[in-house]
């Protein structure tokens with residue numbers, strides 16, 4: 187800007203007042219030159235506010251520190267009062283403490299969410315730093331504005347990290363159950379903090395080979411279809427347990443059961459959010475014995491044939507199958523026929539070897555009844571493979587043997603046909619029977635005549 191002036195009276199001054207606008211922070215020296223010789227200047231100093239925070243990712247409840255810095259970038263001391271207004275957003279509250287380095291606080295006031303400092307005495311080239319403590323009270327992203335003299339505004343933003351380290355532990359009541367055993371799985375979830383965890387969900391779907399029976403949970407509900415256990419909020423230090431009851435419906439296999447915990451709250455350590463437990467199920471074979479005799483009644487000296495069938499109902503092959511059938515001393519072994527394996531007539535052990543699932547085998551033992559009475563013959567089967575149902579592993583058959591020389595007791599009316607026919611020959615009187623029959627027929631004829 188150039189002015190050409192004149193008419194300045196002796197002893198008086200001419201004053202030109204010119205308005206300029208400060209467009210950048212800094213220290214600006216403005217030179218005035220008169221006729222190209224005299225140069226005078228004036229320097230204006232601007233202040234440069236800066237706002238920083240010591241932790242831009244705090245958690246709720248944490249006290250964080252903001253540094254409000256006012257730099258004097260000029261060459262003169264800032265002696266005018268400078269007003270700093272710090273506007274705290276919803277999620278932050280003043281923690282009741284601040285400290286100052288450099289400069290002087292003329293006044294401090296708190297008005298609502300605003301913290302107001304009036305400061306001065308900031309030396310050139312130095313800074314005044316106000317460190318103010320605020321507490322994070324709500325989750326969110328919070329921008330904190332600092333305004334200097336109503337003009338300059340700077341800000342710092344914090345985004346809360348609400349975090350909770352969840353841990354899941356899975357156990358099983360029996361790591362090596364048998365086929366059709368009932369086992370219980372326990373899933374424990376713990377919140378190690380530092381915050382409560384929200385929308386906590388465990389995924390634990392029973393794998394194939396396990397039949398769901400029911401569950402127990404002190405908190406939340408388990409859905410066996412989706413495998414989701416909705417826990418909801420889990421507070422710091424809180425521990426919850428889910429027990430899932432199941433039936434082992436598979437054999438000869440290993441089952442791995444996985445459980446995973448998740449939450450909408452940030453988890454700083456995901457390595458402990460899943461756990462699995464496995465079970466090893468041995469092979470199983472349900473063997474059944476069926477023993478029958480060819481007769482229910484016999485006379486001493488008669489032949490009695492015992493047929494014993496061993497069935498493997500599976501689900502797996504049975505190995506080293508042995509049937510124990512030691513004959514009663516009332517019987518004399520005549521012969522035997524096996525569909526497989528070998529029978530030791532002295533020990534009464536029929537060794538079948540392997541019996542595949544669904545297969546069956548038969549032994550027929552031919553005997554002679556030696557003495558009268560109830561002759562009971564037991565058979566019992568075992569194998570090296572687990573049998574889930576031992577109630578059908580033994581069977582017996584009974585034959586009533588009567589002596590030829592002793593008259594029979596009155597035959598039971600319900601089972602007359604069971605009596606051997608030839609026993610009548612030993613004790614009955616055919617002539618008497620014929621006479622009685624004639625008498626019955628005669629009386630019947632008389633009765634009919636009277637009716638007519």
Ligand SMILES: [Ca+2]
Nearest residue numbers: 351352455456
């Ligand atoms: Ca975790």
Ligand SMILES: [Ca+2]
Nearest residue numbers: 472473575576
């Ligand atoms: Ca069985």
